[in-house]
Amino acid sequence: MSFSEFNLIERFFVREMPARKDVALGIGDDCAILNVPEGQSLAVSMDTLVEGVHFLPNTSASDVAAKAMAVNLSDLAAAGAEPAWVTLSLSIPKVDMAWLQDFSDTFHDLLSHYGLQVVGGDTTRGPLSITLQVHGFVPESVALTRSGAEAGDLVCVTGPLGDASIGLQVAQQKLKAEGDIKQYLLDRYNRPKARVAAGIALRSRASAAIDISDGLLADLGHICSRSSVGAVINTEKLPISEAARKVTNEQSAMEHALSGGDDYELCFTVAEDDFRKVQSALESVGVACYEIGRITGKNGVRVIKDGETLENKKAGFDHFVVD
Amino acid sequence: MSFSEFNLIERFFVREMPARKDVALGIGDDCAILNVPEGQSLAVSMDTLVEGVHFLPNTSASDVAAKAMAVNLSDLAAAGAEPAWVTLSLSIPKVDMAWLQDFSDTFHDLLSHYGLQVVGGDTTRGPLSITLQVHGFVPESVALTRSGAEAGDLVCVTGPLGDASIGLQVAQQKLKAEGDIKQYLLDRYNRPKARVAAGIALRSRASAAIDISDGLLADLGHICSRSSVGAVINTEKLPISEAARKVTNEQSAMEHALSGGDDYELCFTVAEDDFRKVQSALESVGVACYEIGRITGKNGVRVIKDGETLENKKAGFDHFVVD
Numbered sequence: 016m017s018f019s020e021f022n023l024i025e026r027f028f029v030r031e032m033p034a035r036k037d038v039a040l041g042i043g044d045d046c047a048i049l050n051v052p053e054g055q056s057l058a059v060s061m062d063t064l065v066e067g068v069h070f071l072p073n074t075s076a077s078d079v080a081a082k083a084m085a086v087n088l089s090d091l092a093a094a095g096a097e098p099a100w101v102t103l104s105l106s107i108p109k110v111d112m113a114w115l116q117d118f119s120d121t122f123h124d125l126l127s128h129y130g131l132q133v134v135g136g137d138t139t140r141g142p143l144s145i146t147l148q149v150h151g152f153v154p155e156s157v158a159l160t161r162s163g164a165e166a167g168d169l170v171c172v173t174g175p176l177g178d179a180s181i182g183l184q185v186a187q188q189k190l191k192a193e194g195d196i197k198q199y200l201l202d203r204y205n206r207p208k209a210r211v212a213a214g215i216a217l218r219s220r221a222s223a224a225i226d227i228s229d230g231l232l233a234d235l236g237h238i239c240s241r242s243s244v245g246a247v248i249n250t251e252k253l254p255i256s257e258a259a260r261k262v263t264n265e266q267s268a269m270e271h272a273l274s275g276g277d278d279y280e281l282c283f284t285v286a287e288d289d290f291r292k293v294q295s296a297l298e299s300v301g302v303a304c305y306e307i308g309r310i311t312g313k314n315g316v317r318v319i320k321d322g323e324t325l326e327n328k329k330a331g332f333d334h335f336v337v338d
Numbered sequence: 339m340s341f342s343e344f345n346l347i348e349r350f351f352v353r354e355m356p357a358r359k360d361v362a363l364g365i366g367d368d369c370a371i372l373n374v375p376e377g378q379s380l381a382v383s384m385d386t387l388v389e390g391v392h393f394l395p396n397t398s399a400s401d402v403a404a405k406a407m408a409v410n411l412s413d414l415a416a417a418g419a420e421p422a423w424v425t426l427s428l429s430i431p432k433v434d435m436a437w438l439q440d441f442s443d444t445f446h447d448l449l450s451h452y453g454l455q456v457v458g459g460d461t462t463r464g465p466l467s468i469t470l471q472v473h474g475f476v477p478e479s480v481a482l483t484r485s486g487a488e489a490g491d492l493v494c495v496t497g498p499l500g501d502a503s504i505g506l507q508v509a510q511q512k513l514k515a516e517g518d519i520k521q522y523l524l525d526r527y528n529r530p531k532a533r534v535a536a537g538i539a540l541r542s543r544a545s546a547a548i549d550i551s552d553g554l555l556a557d558l559g560h561i562c563s564r565s566s567v568g569a570v571i572n573t574e575k576l577p578i579s580e581a582a583r584k585v586t587n588e589q590s591a592m593e594h595a596l597s598g599g600d601d602y603e604l605c606f607t608v609a610e611d612d613f614r615k616v617q618s619a620l621e622s623v624g625v626a627c628y629e630i631g632r633i634t635g636k637n638g639v640r641v642i643k644d645g646e647t648l649e650n651k652k653a654g655f656d657h658f659v660v661d
Contacts, residue, residue: 039379039478043564045416045548046381046474048481051374056362058369059457061425061471065464093368102384104427104469134382137469141388146427146460146469148384151369155362158371225368241366 023110023138027119028103035132037099047134049100055152060090066143070205071186076117078205083145084125088209089226089279095159095218096151098129098211106141129211157218159283164223164242168284168310171293173210173302175256176231177268178203180275185262196258207279212300217283220293224283230274235282235316242284248273248308250320273318284310346433346461350442351426358455360422370457372423378475383413389466393528394509399440401528402468407448408530410472412549412602415537418482419474421452429464452534480541482606487546487565491607491633494616496533496625498579499554500591501526503598508585519581530602535623540606543616547606553597558605558639565607571596571631573643596641607633 029042040048051057064083066072074082084101091098103122107114126133131149182204184190185197192200210226217224223242225234231248239246253272260268285293294304311317318325352365363371374380387406389395397405407424414421426445430437449456454472505527507513508520515523533549540547546565548557554571562569576595583591608616617627634640641648 040481040483044483044485045413046383046419046481048417048476048478048483049380049382050478051380057372057374057380059372059425059473060369061427061458061460061469063427063429063460063462063469065429065462068463090368094371096369102382102471104384104386106386106388106467135384135471137384137386139386139388139467140391141386141467142465144429144462144464144467146384146386148425148458148471150382153371155371155373158363158369160363160367160371162367 023115024136027115028122028133028136030123035099038132038134041132041134042136049134052152054154056155056158058091058094058096058151058153058158059148060087061146061148062087062090063144063146074205076114077121079145080118080121081125081206083147084122085207085209085279086228087147087149088129088211089207089228091149091151092210092214093159093224093226093281094151094153095157095214095224096153097215098131098149098151100134100150101126101131102134102148103136104146105136105138106144107138108141108143153218159214159217159221159224161223161225161238161241164238164244164284164310165286166244166310166312168222168286169290169306170235170246170248170282170284170308170310171304171306172227172231172254172280172282173213173297173304174278174280175254175259176227176278176280177259177271177275178256179207179277180271181259181263183277190262192262196261199258200262204277207277209279210281210302213281213297213302216296216300217281217293220289220296221283221285224281227278227280227282228276230276231282232273232316232318238282238284239314239316245311245313246308246316247311248316248318250318252305252307254305346438347459350438351445351456351459353446358422361455361457364455364457365459372457375475377477379478379481381414381417381419381474381476381481382471383410384469384471385410385413386467386469397528399437400444403441403444404448404529406468406470407445408532408602409551410470411452411532411534412530412551414472414474415533416482416547416549416604417474417476418480418537418541418547419476420538421454421472421474421534423457423473424449424454425457425471426459427469428459428461429467430461431464431466476541482537482540482544482547484546484548484561484564487561487567487607487633488609489567489633489635491545491609492613492629493558493569493571493605493607493631493633494627494629495550495554495577495603495605496536496620496627497601497603498577498582499550499601499603500582500594500598501579502530502600503594504582504586506600513585515585519584522581523585527600530600532602533604533625536604536620536625539619539623540604540616543612543619544606544608547604550601550603550605551599553599554605555596555639555641561605561607562637562639568634568636569631569639570634571639571641573641575628575630577628
């Protein structure tokens with residue numbers, strides 16, 4: 016059975032859903048024609064996941080869809096933007112109806128959950144990879160960026176760190192885990208949750224924000240270089256899950272928390288005086304807030320354990336360097 | 339030498355250029371923050387080119403860049419939109435500095451030519467493929483779509499048809515060509531020109547439009563199905579280049595003109611009374627206008643040669659069906 020590109024998109028990715036009013040023309044023409052609401056800027060981000068690079072071969076279609084969506088929505092979260100539209104380029108080695116059904120079922124569950132609409136896309140024959148572009152709305156004056164951190168600000172994260180890279184090692188059978196603990200860690204790697212509501216709650220409150228995709232040190236490093244500041248992290252304050260503690264030792268859990276990628280928690284900075292307000296704003300959307308360190312005037316990210324600075328050679332995860 | 343994803347985008351795709359005023363925040367943060375001018379809708383389109391599917395292996399980096407850009411800008415042209423921003427996801431098997439330099443040089447020449455700005459992107463390790471999303475502006479009320487054709491309208495195209503698929507056969511050494519003729523045909527396949535100025539000139543004037551990527555019959559078929567009409571094409575009126583006539587016979591040139599993909603000329607419909615106005619609007623931007631048939635009340639696209647209807651089994655080019 017063969018399908019034209021047009022039919023694949025129409026068949027699997029356009030379903031009965033309440034159409035968004037800001038979509039004047041959706042899928043099925045040369046372009047989508049879209050209207051950004053007055054007073055809002057458009058936040059966009061594009062990310063690609065390649066089988067064997069960003070997810071393991073034989074990852075379920077549902078997990079691939081969940082991860083592709085989370086990775087992209089996480090960028091909107093880091094900007095404090097409200098999700099609106101998505102475009103999808105799917106490269107698949109062959110037309111596997113069951114795979115497409117599973118992928119698109121999960122994809123649609125997430126569209127419904129976030130009120131997103133698919134407005135364009137392309138399917139091509141090729142090695143399995145998924146490129147999404149997400150589009151969201153945020154008033155320009157309250158958009159979160161990487162560049163507003165100031166010396167003295169607190170450094171915070173929205174959830175436990177290191178779970179995803181530990182989950183990858185569990186999936187690769189480099190670490191052993193069983194039952195609920197195993198499932199929790201695998202889900203943290205395969206089905207991360209984008210902190211969309213948290214990002215919106217942080218508008219006008221956080222001084223800078225980023226999502227942790229490449230590891231805390233690397234991503235906090237991006238905040239520091241864009242803000243021309245440094246940072247100090249206290250390892251004792253790093254939030255580490257019970258599951259992570261159970262499948263690995265303290266030293267390894269700490270290294271995963273510092274350098275492991277793919278957690279998709281937000282890392283943000285906030286003036287000390289605003290901390291309580293931020294904490295309660297996050298609490299109101301059911302998201303935790305862990306203070307883990309402080310922004311400094313000096314360059315670079317320093318890690319303190321038991322009062323001493325650690326050497327950190329692993330600056331984070333890089334798809335071109337690490338296999 | 340290895341490069342992080344961040345550095346690849348920064349190094350090759352962000353260059354000294356006059357920044358667009360509608361870009362509040364460009365590359366280098368989690369999202370770009372963009373402002374659509376008042377009174378304008380946003381037109382977006384995403385297309386992927388995969389080596390071995392959409393272009394031949396060993397196509398030059400410059401040709402790959404030119405084609406990727408043209409294929410995407412052609413969708414904006416078909417909507418009558420003015421190009422503004424582009425995002426780029428580049429999947430490359432390895433970091434080849436010379437290839438990246440050539441690719442990005444051509445890419446930047448085209449950015450400058452169209453006044454486009456790169457506002458986001460991603461580089462990943464994987465088989466060579468390029469996904470672009472283009473973003474343009476058009477007032478909603480004058481955007482061109484596939485759905486406005488009416489019985490009696492004339493069917494027109496903006497340039498010779500079939501050159502690109504003949505060029506592909508020349509590249510594959512299935513057809514022989516020499517000198518300027520060879521170069522012309524190869525360029526028509528590898529470096530098509532998006533009819534951006536023509537699309538803008540057709541605003542409010544054409545009743546429907548599409549770009550010819552999958553072949554005239556398939557793409558005119560999309561206009562017909564979206565407009566609930568049919569069409570009749572007269573083969574004698576098909577614009578066929580001198581080069582095409584020289585390297586193949588009349589019958590084959592006609593088949594390429596009807597079913598060959600990748601020409602990226604616009605096919606549009608226009609009320610008979612508006613034809614002269616459209617012709618001179620296109621002339622003023624240096625683009626030809628060939629009337630090749632007429633919209634009818636019946637479904638389907640019929641092809642007439644010497645007064646008789648041809649059977650057309652080849653409905654056009656489909657990347658999942660045709661190799």
